[in-house]
Amino acid sequence: MTTAQRTAPPTPLTLPATRAPGCPFDPAPGITDAARGEPVTRATLWDGTSCWLVTRHEDVRAVLGDPRFSADAQRPGFPFLTAGAREVVAGKPTFLRMDDPQHARLRRMLTADFMVKKVEAMRPEVQRLADDLLDRMTAGRTSADLVTDFALPLPSLVICLLLGVPYDDHDFFQERSRILLSLRSTPEEVRAAQDELLEYLTRLARAKRETPDDGIVSRLVARGELADGDIATMGRLLLIAGHETTANMTALSTLALLRNPAQLARLRAEPALVKGAVEELLRYLTIVHNGVPRLATEDVVVGDRTIRAGEGVLCMIGHANRDDAVFPGGDALDVARDARRHVAFGFGVHQCLGQPLARVELQIAVETLFRRLPDLRLAVPYEEIPFRGDMAIYGVHSLPVAW
């Protein structure tokens, strides 16, 4: 048979990529292998289109820091990971998927709310919420699901407070955001969840016109520059980005530390390491694991490749965060590493607006959890932990723990 003797073409990389069984903290090995030979490489998306994958730390920073790469998902050729993700931007885009100057105008309406000083002042409140949740979780019990009882409610409570969204509605918006972030949701499900959230937030904005408070939604209303629908769109971005991300980082960080007892012991012995340890966990775990998408608007040389105008790019920040040139031995978790140059929050003008808040929440969550529960351990065999390979934001669906 002559066909068998023909040199097989290299297996094409397809996305979303899967992780190796048994290595749930490591980014997809197929991409790692391809990147070793070719740091700027091609991949095929679910819809048969192809795009570039950028994997080196230096190249990821170059792309995300370059205005010739657009974040505007309505441009033809923009790479989407699923049909559902395409549906999300078919409606009204948030500033996450706009370019400057439109992006900067909207983002700057919020930068004061998330600046370091403002968020640092919230520490006592976040600490109180964390302690209350742990009081309730441990009262009369010796085991619980850390996701539902601690990791998810903590950032949800905080973002609700900040926005002026009633936390009592959390079942409603958590379910909608689960649908929006699931790689398995159909476009119809995504559209329905999107519409319901927008309707809810538009009603909320209208209500704040009548009874203002000092939450972000109310202040955006008072500013008078945006229609209620635009405020709802912004609110949806903040609500989803504000709780899913930190929630998953909290649970996954807990698991990663439990699986690396020497690192956990070191952190417990030296609590001053917590700030650096959170940066290291952000780097090591990189929960935005399917790549940060951009579209080239001009021909641009990246590494040794020319990316042509109109071609899509996915910046694989999880792989960049394991780049040996910047993080030697980066496949290991090292709570004492200086990981501040990680790109887990992205890079460039879209770099995470909520990062000061995420940092405070994570520092408090990790420190409080391991201080208050010195005997914290998994309540099920490690093999049974359901990882979120099926979600846009990585993490675990549940984390049964005992103490």
Add this chain to the structure above:
Amino acid sequence: MRIQADQEKCCGAGSCVLAAPDVFDQREEDGIVVVLDPEPPAALHDAVREAAAICPAAAITVAD
């Protein structure tokens, strides 16, 4: 060392404030960078260089 920060470019996520709190701050009204000490003492130079390196918007320039 002489520091300049471009307030047009700044996207206000505060990495510089975390890296070098004695040198950078954010404006009360919009969270945009302000330089507290444009010619900081030598002991702060490393922190300032780190701030410039992690600034996502390339808004900080350092001249020696």
